[in-house]
Amino acid sequence: MSALPVIVEGLSHSVLDSGQEKRTLAPLSRSFLPGKLHVVSGPSGSGKTTLLSLLALSVRPSRGLIHWGKLNLTQLSHPDAATWRKANLGLIFQTSRLVSVMTAVENACFGGRIRGLRIEDEAHRLLAGFGLAGRMDQLPSQLSGGEKQRVAIVQALACRPPLLLADEPTASLDSANAAFVAETLKAYARSNSACVICVSHDATVIDAADDLLTLARP
Ligand SMILES: Nc1ncnc2c1ncn2[C@@H]1O[C@H](COP(=O)(O)OP(=O)(O)O)[C@@H](O)[C@H]1O
C-alpha cells in the first residue's frame, strides 16, 4: 500500500439550481495525511457530503485541484478515475448498502471479490472484532440497522484501501459501537498508513480525531 497524502487546493463546487448558480462547497485548501484520522464536521448543508463526492471523483469540482501525492486526480479521464478508485478507495456511507441476497460474511468479502483480493480471513477477523461472529451467515434482512452498518464498515476495511472516506458512519450506531468504530478507524489509519477522512458530528468520533476540519455553510 502506498502512503500518500490527499492535497486539495482551492477546491470548490457549485451546482445550477433553478437557473441560479448555487455553491455547495466553499473554497477549501487542505492536506489530509496518511496515518491520520481526519474528521470533517459542520452544519447540515455545509458541503461535507459534497467534499467526499469530490474526493471519490464521483463529482467533478467547479474549481480547484485534488492531488494524491504527485498525481493530479482532477485531470484523470473517467476510465483512469475508475481504475484509481478500484485500487485506492474505500467508501462507507451513512446507511449501509448491502446486497440483500448475500450473507453478512459474503457482503463483507464482496469488495475484495470484485477486486480479485483474498480477504476472507481479514473479513472474518474484523466481523468478530465488531461483535458479529454469530451473525456471519445472516442475510441483511435478518440484521439490525447497526449490525448492517458494521458489516458495511468491515466490507470497506477488509480491502485495506489507502484512502478511506466515510460519511457519518456511526449515524445508526449506539454510543458503545460508535466509540468502537471511531477507535477502529483511527487504528486502521495508523497500522496501514492509510488516510481516513470521516464526516461526523458524533462527539465520540470528533474526540478520536487527529485533525478536525469544520466546514461552514457556503
Ligand atoms: N445536486 C445538487 N443540486 C442542488 N443542490 C445540491 C446538490 N448537491 C448538494 N446540494 C446542496 O449543497 C449543499 C451542501 O450539500 P451536502 O454536501 O449534502 O451538505 P452536508 O453533507 O454538509 O449536509 C446543500 O445546501 C445541498 O442542498
Ligand SMILES: [Mg+2]
Ligand atoms: Mg451529508
